[in-house]
Amino acid sequence: MINFNEEQMIKNGNIIYSQRKFIEETADALADGGFDLLFFTSSGGSMSMMLPFELWINQTSNIPSGSMISADLTAMGCNRITDKTVAFLTSKSGDTTDTLEAARYLKQRGVRLVSVTGVPNSPLEKLSDFCITYGDGRPQELVFYLLVGRLLYRHGAFPEYPQFADELKNLASALAEVRKQADPFCLEYAKKYCREPYHIWIGSGDLWPMAYSYSMCTLEESLWLRTKSVSSPEFFHGTLELLEDDVCVTLLMTDGPTRFLDEKVKLFASQHTKKLTCFDARDYMLPGISHSFRSLLSPVIMAAVLQRVSKNMEAITGHSLNIRRYYRKGGY
Helix, strand or coil: CCCCCHHHHHHHHHHHHCCHHHHHHHHHHHHHHCCCEEEEEECHHHHHHHHHHHHHHHHHCCCCEEEEEHHHHHHHCCCCCCCCEEEEEEECCCCCHHHHHHHHHHHHCCCEEEEEECCCCCHHHHHCCEEEECCCCCCCHHHHHHHHHHHHHHCCCCCCHHHHHHHHHHHHHHHHHHHHHHHHHHHHHHHHHCCCCCEEEEECHHHHHHHHHHHHHHHHCCCCCCEEEEEHHHHCCCHHHHCCCCCEEEEEECCCCCHHHHHHHHHHHCCCCCEEEEEEHHHCCCCCCCHHHHHHCHHHHHHHHHHHHHHHHHHHHCCCCCCCCCCCCCCC
């Protein structure tokens, strides 16, 4: 396998899981302080990474929650926000301009800020009331499984949390296994489609943010491939008209409650293009994780799978995932 270090992946997972006590104490402090809204705001892929957790809150509890892209928040405001609100922000660098502006906007309104960053002592951390720094730790979602899971537990909406949290110590090694399972299929996909002139990526529920962010942040930003992303239900309100035999369509199939929407797309697309690929979260084993928790983990399963697509495309095309022409290269 190209660019695969299982030992390092497990070490990276342990970096986050070793902070479980602090993450749970943060959640407990938030719960003890009370709140009227849990609000998610960030930019780009960081924002997309958090959206499944807002969905989780909405599906399993009556806790008020909301989300806005940071630049939209500072441009338009949000009248639901009060000094009782808790906001979650994440930035790998900790210095994303739009996210910092949103943090200042929220801070001025008395909002408690919880940030998740990859760099210690970042500008975002300094604005925050609580900060979890993951450094080289992966997957970043593990922070939110513990943080949001604990908040739901305290609310009485997720009594299984202690078992779930205990089993999450196995997540990094389980996702390494997912990568190994997925790699042959991902390699063939990369060979077939790494030079397609146009891609359509589709997903629903907790995998719609993944379809959106992977197409934007990896295929477009990192590999410069022209890509359209659309959610499974919205696919039938326009994008379906673009399907022809030679149109490349990639469908991410969740193990969550919106799976039937993906199956509807699969049935239609299989009849109208010869270039349909389905990446299905149900196809991959998760050693050490109970079956009852699988429906929560589609985002991290799919992130592991798609990383193998990226690594193989990078090797086949010779186009480094780190090359940028414009992003963070100048003012805009």
